[in-house]
Structures are given as C-alpha cells and as structure tokens.
Amino acid sequence: MSTTVRTNNTIEENENLESFYIICFDDSIKNEIRQELRSIINYLLVFQDEQQCLQYIDSVSKYDQVILIAKRKLSQHFIPQIVHLQQIISIYIHSNDKNANEQWTKSSNKVKEVIVQRNELAQCIRKDYNRRQ
Numbered sequence: 001m002s003t004t005v006r007t008n009n010t011i012e013e014n015e016n017l018e019s020f021y022i023i024c025f026d027d028s029i030k031n032e033i034r035q036e037l038r039s040i041i042n043y044l045l046v047f048q049d050e051q052q053c054l055q056y057i058d059s060v061s062k063y064d065q066v067i068l069i070a071k072r073k074l075s076q077h078f079i080p081q082i083v084h085l086q087q088i089i090s091i092y093i094h095s096n097d098k099n100a101n102e103q104w105t106k107s108s109n110k111v112k113e114v115i116v117q118r119n120e121l122a123q124c125i126r127k128d129y130n131r132r133q
Helices: 031-040 050-059 072-082 098-105 118-132
Strands: 004-006 010-013 020-025 044-047 065-071 088-094 111-115
Touching: 020 031, 020 050, 020 118, 031 044, 031 118, 044 050, 050 072, 065 072, 065 118, 072 088, 088 118, 098 111, 111 118
Parallel strands: 020 044, 020 065, 065 088, 088 111
Antiparallel strands: 004 010, 010 044
C-alpha cells in the first residue's frame, strides 16, 4: 500500500505502479476530485511551486506518460516550458472562462480541453486514459 507524503509545496503518493501520472499544478482541486482522479490513475501529484513542478516533470522518464492539470492563471507561462516534453501526453486547463483561454491553447495539440466545471475534469481524463490503454 502506498502512503501519502505532504510537504509545503507537494502532496504525493510515494510509489507509482503504473506508467501514467496525473500532475496537478493547481492546488485548488478538492479532495473528492483528487480521489476520483486517483480512481482513474492512482499516481497523482499536486504542486504549488512552479520550479518544483517543472523539475519533477523533467525527471519523469520519457517513456512514462503525464497528464497535466493546470490552473488558468498559471498556465500561459508554465505550459510553453513543458509542452515539448515527450512524457507530457495531455494538458487540461482549469479556468472560469473557457472562451478567454481557447485562443492561446490552440497552439498545442497536447492541450486537450479547457475545463470550467471541475466535475468534468475526471470525465475528460477518464476518456483520454481509456483511449490510450
């Protein structure tokens, strides 16, 4: 059984038993959504610090597959730094204004969806994950 480790800037499960990761650069995602996401892909990490998140993503093997969830206000600067990495397979942006974000997100085919309703997040990721199985 894996355990949860909590530091000031990262919440993570200690052991990844699969090649898929969900990395959240959005600490506002509530526990019930996190639990639902973990039911899809068990290994979920939540980062508050951009540098730590970047370093972690960069340390993931290029053969593993990362689904990234990012908060809109952090995304426009953060995503261009990681979108080229092979291990990033999908990016989901959490935003209150879908229309304001759709224009800049079209520049990458890895940005799959701008999500307004948090309950849609798990549904989109489940479809994405099942398609890749």
